[in-house]
Amino acid sequence: MTGPVGTVPHPPRAWRLLPSGGYAGRAHLLLERSATASRRSWLVFLSGFFEPVFYLLAMGQGLGSLVGELPGPDGAPIGYAAFIAPGLLAASAMNGAVFDSTFNVFFKLKYAKLYDAMLATPLGAVDVALGEIGWALVRGGLYAVGFLLVMAGFGLLGTPWALLALPAALLVALAFAAVGMAATSFMRSWQDFDLVTLVTVPMFLFSTTFYPLSVYPGWLQVVVECLPLYHAVELMRGLTTGAVSLALLGHVAYFLVMAVLGGAVAARRLEALLLR
């Protein structure tokens, strides 16, 4: 039986990192739903693929013919296209994941009331959070595969290490999706989404995507080194150019922490928002 009338027993605090009873082990059903729904909106998918390809053509081939070569991660000179392509790969993983986990999730949460409908079934808040983060991951992964094929076509993948760029892109997408979803749970209106643009666009431009860290003054280098996209770009660039070192594991750790924290906050906030 339950406790005495007038009190509702709660599990101990330590167990409350994730919502209690909020996981039915059916997060994959949200993937099934998203896959079914996306058959109607494949055009959005295509545009997400072409955006980095256009950047690669415009900047890598066009601007690259003026820039020539830049020092790669290990100091050896590499072509400009080979320099920015991993940056664009990282940025597309970020953009796909952030778009899905912010705009799309906000719409489903506040307007379509989709998650309310789901929580009336055995699904819990953790299923919803994992399923939606998982879908952002699938989408980011598809973009990454497409872009890596384009890179291979341009002869920008000269090392077997480049195969690891795919799981790396998935990890980056996962971390950004988790944090994006956590952030979305705090948003009140569409105006708040200007903040998303305000964060992602400068990060895209300044996280060593288009030129090396060494162009910044010392204090600004420290700021850039704190940004998540910087770690994504450096991780990708190390892998696609074959300049692999233990330092890459540091970047991996950054994203693991980001994914776990983002996921836990997202699940708890969703529960608080939906189970009022």
Place this chain on the structure above:
Amino acid sequence: MADGLVQARGLTKRFGRVEAVRGIDLDVGRGEVFGFLGPNGAGKSSAMRMIACVSPRSAGDLQVLGMDPDRDGPAIRSRIGVVPQLDNLDLELSVRQNLHLYGRYFGLSRSAVRAKAVELLEFARLTERAEDEVEPLSGGMKRRLTIARALVNDPELLLLDEPTTGLDPQARHLVWERLYRLKREGVTQIITTHYMDEAEQLCDRLVVMDGGVIVAEGAPHELIGRYSTREVLELRFEPEHRPSGDVLSGVLAGRVERVEELPDRLLVYTADGEAAQAAVTAAGHRPLAALVRRSSLEDVFLRLTGRTLVD
């Protein structure tokens, strides 16, 4: 109650400092159609959300299907169906896909949901629209789809929050007919409504809620018998010729139980409406319109709270 599907004692819901549900007791038996009747803000939806295990209770005891929603929420939800106040269908999916995916959320296999969807589309009279998008459907069709969706797991208990609000009369009657069919199949239902005709049509037993508490409980005809008279005489006057309630009570002394003054009309509660009307006319009052009708739950509510339901 051994066979009680829902049992609540002192059930309370607070949102910050607002107490939406203030310690209610409920017992809903198997096969029963049970109603929450009350105006907007009475606490009906909050009570329903607690029973549906999507809103943790603030205090009190609650058992649904013999289990505690706080501990066994997913297990309870797998055996109930919920029709929320506002349709929350999946607008990115077709009508049929809505049923498919919802069934999948309950853990049903793909082949099981395919078969179930055919049956439910027929039940909701939506077979023709199965492959259409949801958005262009009429309000009545969306409502029927939402009800069909709630049946995908063959629930033992169906919770319907204002099932026909906003529907036109034909659409309402079709929904009522489907709900009546479910009742005959033995599906226990809990319905909230602020329509007294809906409550009278559908409910075996109901509670009248106001301000978060239950103010009366019983079968519709019992409540009418207990709190109202057999007939009601409704009188409308030109504003300048309108007699006060006290004047009418005086005229009708001995013939009526009481007279209720509403902004637009006077309600005379009496066993014999025709006789009361004759007495009013004989005393020289000339109403613009006079109507004798049976007492309804609306009158019960008015008696209990001093207000009409649509306030």
